[in-house]
Amino acid sequence: MAREALIDSRQEILRTAARLFQQRGYDATSMNDVAAALKLSKGGLYHHFQSKDEILFEIMNHAMDLTEERVLGPVRGLANPEERLRTLIRLHIEVVLSPRDREITVMLHENHPLPPVLRKRINTRKKEYVHFLENLIAQVQKEAQRDSQMETHKATPKDAHKKDAHKEIHPTHSVSAGVSPRAAAFALLGMINWIYQWYKPEGALQAQNLVPQFTDLVFGGIFA
């Protein structure tokens, strides 16, 4: 059957289109450009897709598939909340930086051109991811709070000067369990998703440095 060839050529078109969209931007890339890069005519390209919008939507939808498969999937298999969060940070960074998955960058940058109906579908999937991360952070905080209560009860009674920023890292008996999970989730997503704006593969800040740095920052701030 040609069923497999069909979806194969569709996916190859999506891969090429995603590469061009990432390099030149969605609006600046014409259907002619996409067709030419595939050694196709524009008419031939329209045999596989109905519109430029559909291509962009499929790219973004595939990007969400990728993050669920490469980030959420492996993370769900882990038992320890803190390790889940550490792994999510690492895998999410790797997915954003992966030169093979340009769909992610396109999804991060090109949401405006999508027609409202399609955009809402993508946003729904994005929100699910945010909620997952938000709950995960809340779990990690709760676990850390529980652990700290079983610890030495020696508080740090002095230091009224500038230690108020990290004085409650080990909350003794108070209910403070850290920053709001929602704010933390958005902050984490921001620092990772923003990477594509400045990252240069030849730069001094490489991917393997980035993962521990960002992880430490999330768990302990700039002094970690």
Place this chain on the structure above:
Amino acid sequence: MAREALIDSRQEILRTAARLFQQRGYDATSMNDVAAALKLSKGGLYHHFQSKDEILFEIMNHAMDLTEERVLGPVRGLANPEERLRTLIRLHIEVVLSPRDREITVMLHENHPLPPVLRKRINTRKKEYVHFLENLIAQVQKEAQRDSQMETHKATPKDAHKKDAHKEIHPTHSVSAGVSPRAAAFALLGMINWIYQWYKPEGALQAQNLVPQFTDLVFGGIFA
């Protein structure tokens, strides 16, 4: 003289254009749209600007002026490094969220359409900002390290389990002063600059909540 009226109308055009660019995107906004919003004809609009590129460049350049004036300026007047960093976080968030300064959002999102020569001019100014923040973070770390050495020399000798993430918040005698300032700077810029992607003024997460949350996160991680 009509000199003031000239720059006045230019700035009014820039304000309107920035609003439209932010709402619909740069490519999706035609010069006709901009002119119509100003109750002008397209020809009349081209009396004030040579090209659409020039308008975008001026918007971004003005955005950089704004950040230097409203963020860097006030911050430079402060003596204490930690307070400088705290203030920078607050002011930067406020500038990004200010509904009056749409230029910032346009600058954050629309760098692709700029011709290379103009884009480099903007990127140079952006890099200066990053360097400033990078140095500021390094100063804060150094000061914290110095302070911690004057403190009690009681280290935390136990906790080999999961405290390794924030075990060096108070580095006793080691040279570790936290995450690399460069990585921390990019992370901070990411979490703040990404806000425009998800922030809704009517949402639960308001600006006044955001500032302390993000500040705590930067200084102490998610447990702060």
Place this chain on the structure above:
DNA sequence: ATTCGCAAACCGACCGGTCGGTCGGTATGT
């Protein structure tokens, strides 16, 4: 106070070009 002159502001028709998308027809492979 009126007129004049002149430059800046502005209009609207127009241009070349490109865009997303269409369609009738032709290969191709089974």
Place this chain on the structure above:
DNA sequence: ACATACCGACCGACCGGTCGGTTTGCGAAT
């Protein structure tokens, strides 16, 4: 034979930008 894949010419709309001509505001001259 018959779908599927593909071509290439074509369409209407719209894009950024141009240009010749008209309006408008205002200081100087009368």
